[in-house]
Structures are given as structure tokens and as C-alpha cells.
Amino acid sequence: MTYEECRTLGHSWSFASRPRKEGNIATFDLRCARCEATRADAVSLTHGGLAARKYVYRSDYQYKKGDEVPSRDQFRLRLIAKLTKKGD
Ligand SMILES: [Zn+2]
Numbered sequence: 001m002t003y004e005e006c007r008t009l010g011h012s013w014s015f016a017s018r019p020r021k022e023g024n025i026a027t028f029d030l031r032c033a034r035c036e037a038t039r040a041d042a043v044s045l046t047h048g049g050l051a052a053r054k055y056v057y058r059s060d061y062q063y064k065k066g067d068e069v070p071s072r073d074q075f076r077l078r079l080i081a082k083l084t085k086k087g088d
Contacts, residue, residue, distance in 0.1 A: 003061055004079040006035045008072070013039060025051055035061060 006012070011032040020027045024046055030039040035058065042052040063069050070078070 002082070003035055004075055004082055006032060006037070007070075007075040008079045011035065011037055011039070021045070037061065 012034050013030040014033055016029040016031040016038065020029070024044060026043050026045055028039075028041045028043065030041070031037070032039075037058070038056045040052075040054045041050060043049070044051050
């Protein structure tokens with residue numbers, strides 16, 4: 001799986017389930033439609049502020065320490081190349 005779209009455009013989040021309520025916190029479970037990353041946003045039911053946020057990515061999504069990380073510009077160019085490749 002390649003991740004140029006998510007790295008260029010951001011993730012495509014949708015609700016994975018209904019919000020869960022525990023005490024004074026409601027948690028939204030989200031999943032990216034493209035790369036299957038998940039995000040959990042814990043929201044205070046008192047003031048609506050974000051209490052915590054957690055992401056989980058596929059094992060090959062994140063770069064490892066010491067890897068050269070392409071810039072956002074490089075990801076844009078890769079995405080354009082991918083989307084304009086002849087024969088697709
Ligand atoms: Zn994604």
C-alpha cells in the first residue's frame with residue numbers, strides 16, 4: 001500500500017462506530033477510508049475540549065528513526081505522477 005494521498009491531502013476520516021461515553025468523556029473512533037489508520041478523540045463532556053487523541057497506523061505507514069522523510073512537496077509530486085501515469 002502507498003500513502004501518497006493521505007500524506008498529501010490528509011486522512012479521509014469517517015466514524016468507525018458511535019461515540020462511546022465513559023464518565024465525563026465521549027470518545028469518537030475514526031478510521032481513514034484510504035489507509036486504515038485509526039484515530040480516537042476523547043472529548044470532555046463539560047466543555048467540549050479535546051482531552052486526548054490517539055492515532056494507530058499500519059506498521060509500514062510511519063517512517064523509522066533515521067529514515068529520510070520526503071517533504072510535503074515531494075509527496076505532492078509523487079501523487080501527481082501516480083495519478084497521471086499512462087496506462088492506468
Ligand atoms: Zn489515511
